[in-house]
Amino acid sequence: MNITIKQLRAFAAVADAGSFTEAATRLYLTQSGLSLLVKELEGELGVRLFDRSTRRISLTVAGADFYPLALRVLQDLDSAVNSALQLQDVQRGAIRIACTPLYSAGLMPAAMDAYKREFPAIHIKLLDSLNEVALQRVASDEVDFSVAPTRPISQNIVQQPLFRDRFRLICPVNHPLVSGRRVSWKEALQFPFVTLPTDYTRQLQADLAAHSPSLILRPAQQVAFLTTALGMVKFGHGIAALPSSAIHMVAFFGLAAVDVEAPVVDRQICFFQRRGKTLSPAAESFREFLIRFTSDLSSLPESGTVPRDAWFS
Structure with a gap:
């Protein structure tokens, strides 16, 4: 028939x-x-x-x-x-995104809020994940894509640069380095540091050593979570070096963000997508929106205590 x-x-x-x-x-x-x-x-x-x-x-x-x-x-x-x-026409749809904790805490919620104003019928599910888990979720097709710092990938994953995230020093507001001027890593390393997990600390040390072998990072405290690091800084256990995407959290802890140079250290943040997978119209729309959204990150305050609404103005 x-x-x-x-x-x-x-x-x-x-x-x-x-x-x-x-x-x-x-x-x-x-x-x-x-x-x-x-x-x-x-x-x-x-x-x-x-x-x-x-x-x-x-x-x-x-x-x-x-x-x-x-x-x-x-x-x-x-x-x-x-x-x-x-x-x-992106009038409806669902998107699943895996994102590392730092970017799940600030970047993605802010981007999702701005996107939902344009496309209120699109549902976005955010899965905050450690870096390795975020990539595993991409490989297993559990999510449409992930957003995380660049890293070695398998052949079935494609990574696309999104933006570069510059490191800044996070200090108590009354710390000697909070003086309204740029400081060098040589000056900063004279103070105790609170750092994040081993691979994070190892990469930061490699970036500093590539500039000068004399720049040696010796953590006074090493913790697993960003909020723990900020709490340790608040109560005087050391200063921290964190990407600019953490700045929105600084004011909540009563801290200050300070530019640091010689060298300027940053991280390449990327999209990770399963090779050969075609994104749904909704997911592709959000991917393009996020590219535009992160292109404005350079407008964030550069130093001093950051206003609470800096990310959302």
Whole structure:
């Protein structure tokens, strides 16, 4: 059996109009073309659908039974097409994103809030994950993509640069380095440091050593979580070096962010996506939005205590 949508539409139009002439006008078909479609449908079904006379057209018993079934097929098809068009127009959809804790705490919630103002019907699910777990979720197709610092990847993952995140010193507001001027790493390393996990500390040390072998980072405290590091700094256990994306949290802890140079150290933040995967229209829309959103990060305050609403102004 090879019933087509055109045949079903022709049948429904004649049944609704009660006339081949009127139905042909509605469908922008010739009357002969419409009659052929109905005959083909009757041939496929093996029954007559209409009783034809010189004065009127009426459904046969078989046609009356078939009419609601045909109508349901056409309605389901129209609904599916409309749904697909809404997805294409980003009127609805769902997105799943894995993101490392630092960027889950500030960057992504701010970006999601701004995006939802444009596309309120899109649902975004954020999975805060350690770096390795974020990539595993991409590889297993659990999420559409992840946002995390650059790192070695497997062949089934593609990474795309998003933005560079510059390191700044995080200090108590009364710390000697909070003087409104830029400071050097040589000066900063004279003070105790609170650092994050081993790979984080190791990469920071490598960046400093690449500039000068004399720049040696010796952590006084090493902790697992960003909020712990900020708490340790607040109560005088040392200063910290964190990417600028952590600045929005500084004011909550009553701390200050200070520019540090010689060298300028930053991190490349990237999209990670499974190779060969085509993003849904909603996910692609958010990816493009996030590129635009992060292009404005350079406008963040550069030093001193950061206003609480700096990220959201």
